[in-house]
Amino acid sequence: MNQLDQVGGLLCHSGTPSFTFTDSGIELTDTAIGVIRRKKWSVSAMKAQHGCRARFGVEKLVPWRVVPHSPAHIGTVFHSVMENLAGLPGPARTPDKAAALITDMIRREIRAGVLTDDDMVAYTDRVRPLVTRMFEIENVAAIDTFACEKWVNLTISGVPFTGAVDRLDTTSTGGLKVVDYKTGKVPNLRFGDDHGDQLRVYAWAVPRVLKREVDEAFLYYPAAPTRADTVRQVDLSEDAVARVIDDIPATYAQHMKDMTDAFLPFETGPLCAWCPLSALCPAAHAAGIQPSERYDGALDPAQTGLLTPTPAIVTPEPAPNPDDELPRQALDRLRPTPAHTEREGKDTIMPIFDEAKPWEETRGVNANAYSTATAFGLIALAAEKLHEQGQGAVMEDVEALAGTFDWMIHAVASKVSQTDDPEAGIHTRLSGALRTSLLIHPIPTTFEVADWKAWQKTTAKTMLTVCGIAYDMCDAKTPKTNAIISYLS
Numbered sequence: 001m002n003q004l005d006q007v008g009g010l011l012c013h014s015g016t017p018s019f020t021f022t023d024s025g026i027e028l029t030d031t032a033i034g035v036i037r038r039k040k041w042s043v044s045a046m047k048a049q050h051g052c053r054a055r056f057g058v059e060k061l062v063p064w065r066v067v068p069h070s071p072a073h074i075g076t077v078f079h080s081v082m083e084n085l086a087g088l089p090g091p092a093r094t095p096d097k098a099a100a101l102i103t104d105m106i107r108r109e110i111r112a113g114v115l116t117d118d119d120m121v122a123y124t125d126r127v128r129p130l131v132t133r134m135f136e137i138e139n140v141a142a143i144d145t146f147a148c149e150k151w152v153n154l155t156i157s158g159v160p161f162t163g164a165v166d167r168l169d170t171t172s173t174g175g176l177k178v179v180d181y182k183t184g185k186v187p188n189l190r191f192g193d194d195h196g197d198q199l200r201v202y203a204w205a206v207p208r209v210l211k212r213e214v215d216e217a218f219l220y221y222p223a224a225p226t227r228a229d230t231v232r233q234v235d236l237s238e239d240a241v242a243r244v245i246d247d248i249p250a251t252y253a254q255h256m257k258d259m260t261d262a263f264l265p266f267e268t269g270p271l272c273a274w275c276p277l278s279a280l281c282p283a284a285h286a287a288g289i290q291p292s293e294r295y296d297g298a299l300d301p302a303q304t305g306l307l308t309p310t311p312a313i314v315t316p317e318p319a320p321n322p323d324d325e326l327p328r329q330a331l332d333r334l335r336p337t338p339a340h341t342e343r344e345g346k347d348t349i350m351p352i353f354d355e356a357k358p359w360e361e362t363r364g365v366n367a368n369a370y371s372t373a374t375a376f377g378l379i380a381l382a383a384e385k386l387h388e389q390g391q392g393a394v395m396e397d398v399e400a401l402a403g404t405f406d407w408m409i410h411a412v413a414s415k416v417s418q419t420d421d422p423e424a425g426i427h428t429r430l431s432g433a434l435r436t437s438l439l440i441h442p443i444p445t446t447f448e449v450a451d452w453k454a455w456q457k458t459t460a461k462t463m464l465t466v467c468g469i470a471y472d473m474c475d476a477k478t479p480k481t482n483a484i485i486s487y488l489s
């Protein structure tokens with residue numbers, strides 16, 4: 001196996017090469033195809049088909065990770081602040097509240113282990129100017145928020161499509177305004193209008209999913225150097241929208257053909273210098289292209305130990321025998337199915353989690369998906385509650401209780417939300433409501449069916465009550481009162 005084959009091997013879950021280089025592209029293994037193939041199409045996937053398709057594939061194979069201090073992560077924190085701000089009643093959306101939300105969001109990242117306390121000042125200094133600029137761009141308190149981070153899932157010309165709209169506002173005519181925040185540079189429209197096309201697709205999809213007309217669409221660039229560049233209204237003319245909608249089936253068909261051919265071609269261009277393969281790609285090499293000095297994501301054979309093996313690779317630590325470490329039930333889950341074993345030619349434990357962006361679909365379970373975060377949280381909650389009752393943490397009991405919590409969240413979600421999708425925001429909110437309810441109504445200490453049914457009924461009621469209170473707090477039309485003082489006076 002040559003060095004380049006081994007790079008492919010590094011990117012493959014099973015340790016076998018996931019692709020091999022040819023002069024014109026990369027040849028994919030079945031494993032790689034399973035990771036790269038998109039079950040749902042998106043604007044970013046569609047746009048990627050017009051560039052280097054080999055790069056598109058490799059970016060799916062490289063595990064996604066949060067890079068603290070990167071523009072992408074700063075953008076994530078900014079988006080969280082704006083989402084929370086827009087979810088508040090209008091008068092509460094003040095610069096002071098925004099500053100408090102910035103601190104809250106950074107603290108959340110610190111609790112998650114992504115940042116440390118030392119990052120607080122640097123992150124505040126980078127996020128605050130973006131949020132301040134938003135107060136200059138629009139009257140934040142006057143926004144009539146319809147929804148934030150709204151997922152649109154539908155079929156477009158036979159292609160399953162998914163996307164998340166940053167914000168939808170109700171306009172004065174009762175229609176909707178599509179808003180998207182872009183925290184990077186303002187793009188040069190001479191090289192295409194990917195941002196505008198993204199909003200054109202959403203403007204087409206939203207009426208079909210939400211049954212509400214879209215009147216207008218705006219892009220906000222709070223990092224733009226000049227005030228004039230911070231806002232752009234997107235052309236939603238029939239022709240402009242049709243051009244991008246028509247591109248969806250053609251690009252998806254191309255992707256499916258690529259997967260059938262098990263081959264993704266190179267296409268060199270100015271963006272090669274910012275490609276993970278830039279230090280290894282034969283086409284880039286032939287064109288004399290090197291990774292940009294400002295890009296630190298290039299896969300580097302020296303760093304990976306392929307040209308100059310590091311001691312860690314030459315003499316690896318003996319891996320623990322998983323059979324000694326894991327209970328039988330867990331092992332049975334992690335072992336490959338017969339189909340996997342046949343394809344991979346090994347009888348090993350298959351890694352079951354993928355590292356993709358939270359909103360991306362993966363072959364296995366996406367470790368970064370919101371639903372995965374909720375699942376891990378419910379398991380911890382179940383173990384915590386069993387411990388509190390002195391029942392120990394027998395894994396079967398933890399699993400049963402976590403499953404019950406999950407079932408209850410689905411049941412309540414189906415009553416209060418338009419969607420029961422585990423990726424939807426309501427699931428995260430309801431896991432919080434469940435935690436609140438458990439403080440008031442602990443789980444039963446008996447094994448009587450009647451006790452558990454009664455507890456479930458009470459808990460569901462409490463969760464619905466929490467939803468009602470939260471709704472009233474967020475609904476701008478509900479008058480605000482100084483409730484405690486009013487009650488006591």
Ligand code: SF4
Pocket residue numbers: 052053054055266267268269271272273275276277278281282283284
């Ligand atoms: S270096 Fe250029 S041609 Fe090679 S895979 Fe990356 S984008 Fe494609």
